[in-house]
Amino acid sequence: MGHRYPVRMNRRLFLSSVAMLTVTAPAVSLARTLSGSLPWEPMASDPPVQVLPGGWQFFTPQEAALIEAIVDRLVPHDELSIGGKEAGCAVYIDRQLTGAFGTSSRLYTQGPFLPGLPTQGYQGEANPAQRYRAGLAAIDAFLKQRDGKAFADLKPEDQDAFLTAMEGGKVELPNGVKAAEFFGLLLQNTMEGFFADPVYGGNKDMASWRMLGFPGARYDYRDHVGKHNQPYPLPPVSIAGRPEWLGKGT
């Protein structure tokens, strides 16, 4: 019996779909035949690369000012922690948008693109990078039209009122940008940045982990399992260690 479905994909397409899978990896994983022993070679592991602040890789300066002002309202500076801007949430989002997340390269992006039911999830054609570009421009245009000001120049309570209206879908943004949907994306990514390991550019000095009492990457709690209802005594540690470990002379 022959194939019922002829294969229609050339080598270039196949390789690109494999490459998309391993965007964090230094090399594309290629087909291998293994037999006779467990394959192992030194230095084959694939650690994350520390995001360094400074400069924008995706955002324009105008977009960066807007996104920094937004993340600083979603995660405001108060007695519990530093704010989202100082924590690096905007830097985190900037770097994510230049990678696999921003381009949806791991997702199913073939058409046709049809409006779906809520149970069918996001069905839009735009990837997150495109949604940020359009969404930030729409916010800026809307506020300049309404208030004659940029978001960053509004008073904090007016910023909060605008974000609340976006969250509830009560703002008609230009160019067909759906306010509630874009707000959901902003909120999701801001929280990712604030709570992820600092290696990704947000959560500076493990600010959110100190706030919660999450010890981070420690990996062994055997001596505390039986200590019910007792605070865990040690401070957090990240994949990259602790700031104290990186001080001068150490």
Next chain:
Amino acid sequence: MKILPRKDVVIVGLGWTGAILANELTDQGLDVLAIERGPWRDTATDFNIGYMQDELRYSVRRDLFLQPVVETMTMRNDPSQTALPMRDFGSFLPGNGVGGAGVHWNGHTWRFWDSDFKTKTNLTNKYGAARISDLQVEDWGVTGAEMEPYYDQFEYLAGISGKAGNIKGQLQQGGNPFEDARARDYPNPPMEMTYAPAMFADAGRSMGLHPFPTPSANMSRAYTNPLGVTLGQCTFCGFCERFGCANYSKSSAQTTILPVLMKKANFEVRTDSEVLHVDLHSGGKSARGVTYVDTSGEEYFQPADLVLLCAYGLHNARLMMLSGIGKIYDPNTGEGTVGRNYCYQTNAGTQVFFDDKNFNPFIAAGALGQTIDDYNGDAFDHGPLDFVGGAGINCIPTNGRPIGTRPTLPGTPRWGSAWKKATVQGYKSTLSYSTQGSSYATRNNYLDLDPTYKDRFGRPLMRMTFDFPDNDIRMSSYLSDRMEDIAKKLGGKQYSVGRLKKGWNSVPYQSTHNTGGAIMGADPKRSAVNVFLQSWDVPNVFVIGASAFPQNAGKNPTGTVGALAFRAADAIRNHYLRNPGAPLVQA
């Protein structure tokens, strides 16, 4: 297309079932090749203790999972709707690569009960045929007693930590009194309990319920399995589900089988190589091998005498459809068996909020907790009730990873200073538990091929049509009431009990317990494979996985998947090979 030298056996997918079958059949002296779509993965290199505790990479971006660009499926809730592709996975997350979903599972390892294997007969005898008239439940064609030795084999391979409830008919204090008799206790004692499940168990006991330690594939102590492979003690790191274990303390193919299997000269694995379909001889009554493509883009024909589909259950069903093995199910006529009886899991969660407790949620393991089975399956009388089936009530706090685990009181804003204050308050002082309910088959919950959307090779995606059956919604509602009873007993300043509604949503994560689509049974008109998981239509093809479940119980599937794999291996070694190519059961 390149034609390769013949193999005795070709296995599609090298996860739990592929590794078990490969190890058994190489012991038999057969020349076995496994073809795996994803990459080679092993603890030392890929589950690195220096950076495995990365929530963003492994849990949010899901580095170890199947990515939708490689294969997704379309979904809809009922046949009147147009199915659209899941552009990202959400509700369930299939695995990818060597070890499969067994790499990033939590490790809850259950036995189904004899009454689960006889669902249709048992429910009909007890409550009458009318009670299940809107369901399409089936018997499995096996008994609990027949499955027992194979469960035992899997539990000892995987080093399960637990407490027996019934050894040879003698009830055991502290175990599950509702389980079937087992020949011996678990290979390892239960894990040391954290605070939340200990409190949950105390509350349950004080109500006359029967809490017991959840059987866990996280090691309570170092363990050497019957193959001579040693696992290390679990360190309660809190990075289990969605992560590989860097401590060698969660059972998987990597930590229990591969160190032995990979040394055998008569075993070979080809990674990053996707099987496109099984090739059949003319007439379609036997397989002659498989066609696969590797990363060079080249297609290969791999001849083999015996083909074992050991991919994720959903992918087993799709490979059968793409290969023309069996007839695709049609809900209008009720004919066809491939894609029939797709089932899931029926879950709901509860949170109890305290002011004066510190649960240290980050001290956790994937299967460390307590279960109450008093309202699971056949453990209670459904006579006066309006549903069949049930659920385990599980207090298994798996992690305190902060991107995903930030419980807050109902009504808390999602951002701003008030959100932050509530998040800090809720993080350490919230006790969570949930129901994991049975999922019973109906005529209109099924799998077939999508008419519109294609994969990267231009082949149709699989189409999933599913919603929670009314029976299962009523079951879940009753179980949510039982969760509420426990919440009241636990005290706390406030609680929030989840209530499952119709309209299965593919976006929020629920469970990667997709079952059915190539179900086992005694009747070839209502099952795709026989009771040894051999295809009725193409007898030199076996289809191994949760695809074989006629419906799903209120329990995690892996224990039963492992037991079915050992049972199929036993049937192949001791029966099939005496007369290769012949059906083990006459239709």
